[in-house]
Amino acid sequence: MAPQLPNQLERLLNDALVETPPGRSIWVALSGGLDSALLLTLAVSVCRQANRPLRAIHIHHGLQAAADDFEQYCQALCKQLGVPLSVVRVTVDAAGGIEAAARQARYAAFHEHVPSGGTVWLAQHQDDQAETFLLAALRGSGIRGLAGMPHCRHAHGLTFVRPWLSIARRCLEGRAHQIGLEWREDPTNSDVTLDRNRLRHDVLPLLKARWPEMAGAFSHSAKHAGEADALLSEYAQAELETLRTDANSTDLESIDALALATRSRPRQRLLVRSWCQQRLLPTPPQRRLETLLDQLTAAPDAGVHVTWPGAEARVWQQRLYLMAPLEPLPAWQCAWDGRAGQATPLGALELSLKSETPLTLRWRQGGEVIALAERGRRDVKRLLQEAQIPPWERERLVMVMAEDTCLGVVQPPARVLWKAANVRFVS
Numbered sequence: 430m431a432p433q434l435p436n437q438l439e440r441l442l443n444d445a446l447v448e449t450p451p452g453r454s455i456w457v458a459l460s461g462g463l464d465s466a467l468l469l470t471l472a473v474s475v476c477r478q479a480n481r482p483l484r485a486i487h488i489h490h491g492l493q494a495a496a497d498d499f500e501q502y503c504q505a506l507c508k509q510l511g512v513p514l515s516v517v518r519v520t521v522d523a524a525g526g527i528e529a530a531a532r533q534a535r536y537a538a539f540h541e542h543v544p545s546g547g548t549v550w551l552a553q554h555q556d557d558q559a560e561t562f563l564l565a566a567l568r569g570s571g572i573r574g575l576a577g578m579p580h581c582r583h584a585h586g587l588t589f590v591r592p593w594l595s596i597a598r599r600c601l602e603g604r605a606h607q608i609g610l611e612w613r614e615d616p617t618n619s620d621v622t623l624d625r626n627r628l629r630h631d632v633l634p635l636l637k638a639r640w641p642e643m644a645g646a647f648s649h650s651a652k653h654a655g656e657a658d659a660l661l662s663e664y665a666q667a668e669l670e671t672l673r674t675d676a677n678s679t680d681l682e683s684i685d686a687l688a689l690a691t692r693s694r695p696r697q698r699l700l701v702r703s704w705c706q707q708r709l710l711p712t713p714p715q716r717r718l719e720t721l722l723d724q725l726t727a728a729p730d731a732g733v734h735v736t737w738p739g740a741e742a743r744v745w746q747q748r749l750y751l752m753a754p755l756e757p758l759p760a761w762q763c764a765w766d767g768r769a770g771q772a773t774p775l776g777a778l779e780l781s782l783k784s785e786t787p788l789t790l791r792w793r794q795g796g797e798v799i800a801l802a803e804r805g806r807r808d809v810k811r812l813l814q815e816a817q818i819p820p821w822e823r824e825r826l827v828m829v830m831a832e833d834t835c836l837g838v839v840q841p842p843a844r845v846l847w848k849a850a851n852v853r854f855v856s
């Protein structure tokens with residue numbers, strides 16, 4: 430007898446299995462709503478047939494009275510299906526918007542509780558994608574925002590897959606009724622003060638009345654935007670490599686600011702944004718970005734410094750530097766017994782040094798001189814200039830002093846920039 434053709438929903442789950450390395454568990458993110466309850470229910474037979482371990486994870490946000498009821502429902506469903514469930518309680522800091530804060534807490538919990546290498550299945554569907562696309566358009570987002578949610582995303586050791594992103598909500602509802610599934614209705618879903626709910630309840634039904642396939646069309650647009658975004662990223666990565674060439678001797682990442690300035694503005698914006706994304710730093714808001722780009726050709730020592738939440742950029746000696754914000758340094762110095770592991774405000778020093786004279790570690794104060802083996806006595810200031818160490822890095826170097834004599838200039842944890850003749854640091 431010919432094998433029965435699996436239903437489209439199961440087929441998509443089978444396809445999603447390919448995205449999970451063999452032997453690793455699949456974790457269904459179970460909210461207790463219709464979509465994820467159906468996802469878990471259908472995943473049971475798909476995973477059993479493919480001999481793949483399946484688990485569920487429920488995040489208890491503790492935000493509403495119904496949260497305990499959702500947890501109990503998830504416990505009961507998992508028990509009935511024979512799927513191990515992890516319930517994670519999180520605290521949501523609602524200061525920056527409750528939905529965003531809940532999402533952030535949820536993802537942090539996934540990262541903490543799902544072992545690295547694992548795959549998390551999320552139950553978003555085509556109508557969710559259409560809403561995400563429209564909300565992004567209403568915010569005036571660029572192509573990345575319009576791309577909406579990706580089908581598959583790798584982040585910090587986990588893979589997130591949305592197997593049903595191409596499926597309309599009504600198909601999921603139809604299937605849930607067909608198999609007699611019960612689920613929990615989230616009371617906040619009817620709160621039309623939230624933008625997404627307003628769109629879902631008031632705006633989209635109007636559009637749907639005139640364009641019944643609207644959700645599919647929007648989610649196609651999101652897919653096109655996603656492809657264009659991926660192509661632009663590929664292009665930007667290649668171009669960033671060429672701008673990175675002839676980087677100076679420090680290990681800070683920088684690119685050629687003058688070469689960047691010769692590109693068109695849209696290209697400059699793309700390159701800076703892609704560079705931020707590549708370095709896992711937030712991209713600058715539009716105005717900050719323009720301020721930065723206006724100063725790419727500043728004089729070599731102009732000290733251009735542009736900051737935005739979570740990142741900062743500097744232009745120095747015609748190179749553009751991008752970094753996480755540097756913490757201000759406290760006034761500091763300490764005695765050192767020469768053993769590895771000495772704490773400094775920049776982390777432990779993973780170097781040791783034998784010395785008869787008592788040692789002190791401190792920041793540079795100016796006027797230090799070091800007697801190098803081959804070059805004799807040199808001003809540390811001159812050495813820093815010759816080596817093109819950027820000014821903000823110079824402040825973060827530790828001087829190893831034996832009374833008034835400088836024995837070494839080191840960058841924690843273990844980089845020795847210069848050492849005096851006959852001094853032997855061991856790392």
Ligand SMILES: Nc1ncnc2c1ncn2[C@@H]1O[C@H](COP(=O)(O)OP(=O)(O)OP(=O)(O)O)[C@@H](O)[C@H]1O
Pocket residue numbers: 457458459460461462463464465466486487488489490535550551552553557615
């Ligand atoms: N509290 C939670 N615990 C675990 N996973 C969750 C939780 N909330 C949401 N998710 C996951 O994120 C997806 C999208 O979340 P969203 O808030 O849009 O869904 P929902 O409407 O709460 O639930 P559902 O999609 O199951 O109907 C869910 O389908 C689910 O896979």
